[in-house]
Amino acid sequence: VSIDPHEAEAIRQEVLVANTAFYAAFEEGSMPRISSLWSHADDVICTHPGWPTLRGWTDVRRSWEGILRGGGAPQFIITEERAVVHGIAAWVTCVENMLGPEGPAGTAAALNVFVLHDHERWLLVAHHSSIVNGVLLN
Amino acid sequence: VSIDPHEAEAIRQEVLVANTAFYAAFEEGSMPRISSLWSHADDVICTHPGWPTLRGWTDVRRSWEGILRGGGAPQFIITEERAVVHGIAAWVTCVENMLGPEGPAGTAAALNVFVLHDHERWLLVAHHSSIVNGVLLN
Numbered sequence: 256v257s258i259d260p261h262e263a264e265a266i267r268q269e270v271l272v273a274n275t276a277f278y279a280a281f282e283e284g285s286m287p288r289i290s291s292l293w294s295h296a297d298d299v300i301c302t303h304p305g306w307p308t309l310r311g312w313t314d315v316r317r318s319w320e321g322i323l324r325g326g327g328a329p330q331f332i333i334t335e336e337r338a339v340v341h342g343i344a345a346w347v348t349c350v351e352n353m354l355g356p357e358g359p360a361g362t363a364a365a366l367n368v369f370v371l372h373d374h375e376r377w378l379l380v381a382h383h384s385s386i387v388n389g390v391l392l393n
Numbered sequence: 394v395s396i397d398p399h400e401a402e403a404i405r406q407e408v409l410v411a412n413t414a415f416y417a418a419f420e421e422g423s424m425p426r427i428s429s430l431w432s433h434a435d436d437v438i439c440t441h442p443g444w445p446t447l448r449g450w451t452d453v454r455r456s457w458e459g460i461l462r463g464g465g466a467p468q469f470i471i472t473e474e475r476a477v478v479h480g481i482a483a484w485v486t487c488v489e490n491m492l493g494p495e496g497p498a499g500t501a502a503a504l505n506v507f508v509l510h511d512h513e514r515w516l517l518v519a520h521h522s523s524i525v526n527g528v529l530l531n
Contacts, residue, residue, distance in 0.1 A: 298477045300486050300504070305526040308486045308502045310475065337448065339436045339518070341508050344482035346519060348438050348446045364446045366438070366504060366521040370479050380477070381484060383504040385523030388443040 266345070267338040270369055273377040274338070274347040277367065278331045284323050290316065294370060294378040302383040304363055329353035329360050343371040351384060362387045404483070405476040408507055411515040412476070412485040415505065416469045422461050428454065432508060432516040440521040442501055467491035467498050481509040489522060500525045 273292065280288035293299060295312040302308045303322070309315050322328070332352040339346055351363040368381035411430065418426035431437060433450040440446045441460070447453050460466070470490040477484055489501040506519035 298475070300475075300477075302486075302502045302504065302523065304523065306502070307488070307525050308473075308504075310486070335446075337436070337438075339438075341482040341518075342480035344479040346506060348440075348448070348519075350445070364440045364444070364521070366440065366446075366506075366519060368484060368504075368506065380479075381486075381504060383502070383521045383523070385440065385442065385521070387445050 263340065266340050270338040270340060270345040270347060270377050271336055273369055273379070274336060274349065274367055275333070277379060277382075278333055278351075281319075281328045282331055284328055286316075286320055286323055289319050292379055294372065294380045296380065299379070300381045300383075302385075304384050304386045308383075329355050345369045345371075345377060346381075350387075401478065404478050408476040408478060408483040408485060408515050409474055411507055411517070412474060412487065412505055413471070415517060415520075416471055416489075419457075419466045420469055422466055424454075424458055424461055427457050430517055432510065432518045434518065437517070438519045438521075440523075442522050442524045446521075467493050483507045483509075483515060484519075488525075 277292050280292060293312065297311045299312050299315055300308055300310050301315040301318060303318060309318055334350045334352060336347055336349040346366060346368045349365050351365050353360040363384045363386050365384040367379060369377040370380045372378050415430050418430060431450065435449045437450050437453055438446055438448050439453040439456060441456060447456055472488045472490060474485055474487040484504060484506045487503050489503050491498040501522045501524050503522040505517060507515040508518045510516050
């Protein structure tokens with residue numbers, strides 16, 4: 256599989272735009288926008304920091320609704336975004352630097368997976384976010 | 394893109410076998426086996442529980458070497474494995490139930506992404522694991 260480097264970069268940019276749109280929708284607290292950016296399939300997955308993995312759009316949607324109801328979203332300063340594309344799938348890693356009403360409110364590492372739908376829209380199919388705490392595994 | 398349901402299931406099984414091999418290699422503490430199951434590309438990523446995201450095989454490899462040196466791996470009871478395949482990319486979510494010398498040693502949620510190499514081998518390109526602690530985001 257070979258692909259023109261400019262085209263590859265253009266595709267990565269599309270995926271990064273989808274990733275940015277997701278955080279903007281979350282920050283806005285707009286469930287309709289969040290919903291429009293996710294695939295609604297039964298095999299989507301979402302792991303919020305400290306949570307078990309939720310499976311399927313019904314449970315994933317309910318989690319976002321609950322988070323938006325429960326005080327709303329923090330402000331996000333997203334850094335270190337990198338997109339990797341393999342065929343019709345792509346993923347972005349980024350750092351979620353969160354700001355609350357009283358200032359910095361933690362940093363999380365995220366892995367967001369997208370799939371190209373209808374040859375034109377990169378929809379979220381997986382989101383895994385975890386708090387960066389500096390504690391080693393062992 | 395349509396695919397025979399039996400073929401789709403066979404591909405999911407291949408991916409699950411690759412996922413199982415990864416945890417077996419980790420449990421064994423075998424760096425050569427871990428290394429053989431990962432892509433060695435510059436765009437692989439690895440997020441250990443509580444860690445920032447590591448990028449590129451060099452840093453990812455060093456993290457596994459460090460973890461194996463630092464007391465070795467726990468025993469894993471892997472549950473709730475689910476594989477999703479989209480073209481040449483696939484991902485597995487699973488629960489990592491860890492057992493240490495003194496019994497249960499925590500539960501983590503993992504998202505492992507694989508890419509098909511040389512039309513035959515599913516290699517790890519991303520691993521994101523986070524401790525499940527029951528604390529809600531808000």
